[in-house]
Amino acid sequence: xxxxxxxxPSAVAARxxxxxxxxxxxxxxxxxxxxxxFSYYGxxxxxxxFMTAPLTEGGLEFNTAKAxxxxxxxxxxVYLTALPGGWIAxxxxxxxxxxxxxxxxxxxxxxxxAIPTMATFYLGLGLVVVGTGLLKPNVSTxxxxxxxxxDERRDAGFSLYYMGINLGAFLxxxxxxxxxxxxxxRSILASVGVSPRNSWHWGFAMAAVGMLFGVVxxxxxxxxxxxxxxxxxxxxxxxxxxxxxxxxRGGLLATAALIIALIVGGVTGAFEVTAQGxxxxxxxxxxxxxxxxFGWMFTVAKWTPEERKRLVVVLVLFLAASVFWSVFEQAGxxxxxxxxxGTRTEVLGFKFPSSWFQSLNSLFLIIFAPVFAWIWLRLGxxxxxxxxxxxxxxxxxxxxxGILVFAARQVELGVKVSPLWLTAxxxxxxxxxxxxxxxxxxxMTRLAPARIAAMTMGVWFLATSVGNYLGGRVAGFYxxxxxxxxxxxxxxxxxxxxxxxxxxxxxxxxxxxx
Ligand code: GLN
Numbered sequence: 001x002x003x004x005x006x007x008x009p010s011a012v013a014a015r016x017x018x019x020x021x022x023x024x025x026x027x028x029x030x031x032x033x034x035x036x037x038f039s040y041y042g043x044x045x046x047x048x049x050f051m052t053a054p055l056t057e058g059g060l061e062f063n064t065a066k067a068x069x070x071x072x073x074x075x076x077x078v079y080l081t082a083l084p085g086g087w088i089a090x091x092x093x094x095x096x097x098x099x100x101x102x103x104x105x106x107x108x109x110x111x112x113x114a115i116p117t118m119a120t121f122y123l124g125l126g127l128v129v130v131g132t133g134l135l136k137p138n139v140s141t142x143x144x145x146x147x148x149x150x151d152e153r154r155d156a157g158f159s160l161y162y163m164g165i166n167l168g169a170f171l172x173x174x175x176x177x178x179x180x181x182x183x184x185x186r187s188i189l190a191s192v193g194v195s196p197r198n199s200w201h202w203g204f205a206m207a208a209v210g211m212l213f214g215v216v217x218x219x220x221x222x223x224x225x226x227x228x229x230x231x232x233x234x235x236x237x238x239x240x241x242x243x244x245x246x247x248x249r250g251g252l253l254a255t256a257a258l259i260i261a262l263i264v265g266g267v268t269g270a271f272e273v274t275a276q277g278x279x280x281x282x283x284x285x286x287x288x289x290x291x292x293x294f295g296w297m298f299t300v301a302k303w304t305p306e307e308r309k310r311l312v313v314v315l316v317l318f319l320a321a322s323v324f325w326s327v328f329e330q331a332g333x334x335x336x337x338x339x340x341x342g343t344r345t346e347v348l349g350f351k352f353p354s355s356w357f358q359s360l361n362s363l364f365l366i367i368f369a370p371v372f373a374w375i376w377l378r379l380g381x382x383x384x385x386x387x388x389x390x391x392x393x394x395x396x397x398x399x400x401x402g403i404l405v406f407a408a409r410q411v412e413l414g415v416k417v418s419p420l421w422l423t424a425x426x427x428x429x430x431x432x433x434x435x436x437x438x439x440x441x442x443x444m445t446r447l448a449p450a451r452i453a454a455m456t457m458g459v460w461f462l463a464t465s466v467g468n469y470l471g472g473r474v475a476g477f478y479x480x481x482x483x484x485x486x487x488x489x490x491x492x493x494x495x496x497x498x499x500x501x502x503x504x505x506x507x508x509x510x511x512x513x514x
Pocket of ligand 1: 325329464
């Protein structure tokens, strides 16, 4: 995630260089987000595997379509709640408190998942969704608030912060995955008289422990953040404040009513509530939100022709980012199933849990991010434009799936393929991420007219949400569709998007020329 938030006037100690040349507060936020991502990715690494595992192995034994529907709904909502989460922090409670409450709610969510009942499973997912919405967008804003507007360390600060994200995402599947899936841990549980079938829930519990570390660390480092994010924006007038409060109250009531209706309907059988039905509803809601959001953006002001062109480019990049994430984020869904069902999980006689593949993306990212930063810098004036980088991103995710078509053919014959296949896929996907993700948000922020620049973070999260939704739902075809066809279709879809975007590079450049 890159830069974009305007520095708060309360930027703390511009000359503070105590954390790798950055303000001490960056250390606090680095580790808060590291532990939050640890909990998110640790739990996500085992989520779809847990849902599809047989009852005899402690899973929920959902069919793949149902598991993918729940998974897609969950990951979509995790990022969608960033929109109201950012707004609530901005207007009502400030980013500092929002991050704290978010962390606590996430932790409770994972605690709930650690309890092996159906009700606590769904409650846990819901709490993580709410907590992440309150935390994730606001930690990013706080990072921006550490620097004065003209501080040249700002981009580097965000790069360091992205490392924190990936450090958490790297470690989590190794630990949570080992607890949830490994024969070793199951035998340890059995030897102390605890049911080994519940190993999944120990994985979820570890996610809760990670978030606990994050919250404790955040509170301990609170003082280094100065006044950043302490106070919400003061509304223009009492009438405006009252209106915003009404919107918040209405939104909360409507959401609560919807959830209660679903629960009551499901429990009493008054109407049928299926995972697929709810997921379809979320899909429609996402579509309406995207149309509404861009409809609003284009009509909210009397844009000049120049501004209107820029908005069109923002829309194009939004669509490209959505497609990119919908392929990339299959790491937790389709590719996770491919690791568990079709890949040999053993190197040199050492057996490892299939969820460990989830760590590869972050590992590669940590290794190659400095290399890519160097390449872009070296290219200087010839540094490719944002649409070109987005196109490259799409080509690389497409290639990642493209090579798997060959592996999938072998899997169809009943062979488990070499772990090198997925390793290569994640390498290609990481290269794609390094082309697109660091420039994505900052490109959109630069393009958006100043009056709505603050909304661009929302556009970015919306693309992530849409992408995650689609990437989750695709996994529903796993098993009911021929695997080479499925991977081939994903490849062609990403390539088609890359081609369209490539054709738009020149017109976009011409549009932005003046
Ligand atoms: N891996 C990054 C994170 O978790 C980006 C994920 C995304 O935006 N899809 O923040």
